[in-house]
Amino acid sequence: MRDHAPVNFQTSGCAIADLHAIYLALHGLLPDEPLPQIYVVMGAGNSGGTAGPGAQVLGLEVLCSVDPDAAGFERSLRRFFGHETVHTFQHDPKNADRSPLLAEALTEGSADFIAALVTGQTPEPARAAWAQPREAELWRMFRADILVAGPDAAKRSPSAASAATHRWVENYGSAPPGWPYEVGYWIGMRVWQSYYDAAVDKHAAIRDMLTWDDPELVLKKSRYAGGSPAP
Structure with missing residues (x-):
């Protein structure tokens, strides 16, 4: 994903509220797992989300193309908040x-x-x-x-x-x-x-x-x- 300045995520009150709710739920379910930082960027159009230890990166251009209306975009964000965060918790299977x-x-x-x-x-x-x-x-x-x-x-x-x-x-x-x-x-x-x-x-x-x-x-x-x- 290309290196771009992060989008100001504070512009979406609904997204922030959803993120707080999902992170509270994840912390309750898995209290020993550290919750990752989230970076929302404009990328190369090839990834809606990727994750590694301690961080997840969401590709805004992909999320907007998949669900261009506001309600669909918020659903996509909720899904990615949950899904990509779980990837930061997973270890690499040995076999x-x-x-x-x-x-x-x-x-x-x-x-x-x-x-x-x-x-x-x-x-x-x-x-x-x-x-x-x-x-x-x-x-x-x-x-x-x-x-x-x-x-x-x-x-x-x-x-x-x-x-x-x-x-x-x-x-x-x-x-x-x-x-x-x-x-x-x-x-x-x-x-x-x-x-x-x-x-x-x-x-x-x-x-x-x-x-x-x-x-x-x-x-x-x-x-x-x-x-x-x-x-």
């Missing part, structure tokens, strides 16, 4: 390279899941409405693409692995025809929903969303079955 597509879906899905808890809104509701009735078929496709995008298969056919990955993630503006973008986020969120529902200790389940290391173990523990009852 993500064993199943990179699943790992990326779990990383993004956990950020969406926790963001939904603290904002009270479904991330990308249009995407969720499209995906929900197709859940079983999407899960079958995703499971097949996990193998195609895996490390061994990727060595044999890097182009096929790339296509499998970009069917689900990293495809803003280039999703498959008729699909919303980043459906893998929704899949990851559904896996974590199943994981959370099965957990006796809900707070421990939330901590697991930040500290997991083995994507296949998370999937096994979640017992997620594409919307069907787990065996």
Whole structure:
């Protein structure tokens, strides 16, 4: 993202109030996690939000293009306040390279899941409405693409692995025809929903969303079955 002067965020009273509410909720849910600084910038048009330890950066030009009206822009800000903040809490999974597509879906899905808890809104509701009735078929496709995008298969056919990955993630503006973008986020969120529902200790389940290391173990523990009852 290009280096520009930050936007004066104080101009939006609603945004400040939303940020305070979301940060209070995140602090209550995860009191040991330091809340990050937020920088709102004009960037290169390639990222709505990115995050690292202690900070998140929001790309104003992308947020405005996605939701150009005032109400939509405020919804986007709430979503990014929650989602990107969760990314600042997450550690890098040690074994993500064993199943990179699943790992990326779990990383993004956990950020969406926790963001939904603290904002009270479904991330990308249009995407969720499209995906929900197709859940079983999407899960079958995703499971097949996990193998195609895996490390061994990727060595044999890097182009096929790339296509499998970009069917689900990293495809803003280039999703498959008729699909919303980043459906893998929704899949990851559904896996974590199943994981959370099965957990006796809900707070421990939330901590697991930040500290997991083995994507296949998370999937096994979640017992997620594409919307069907787990065996």
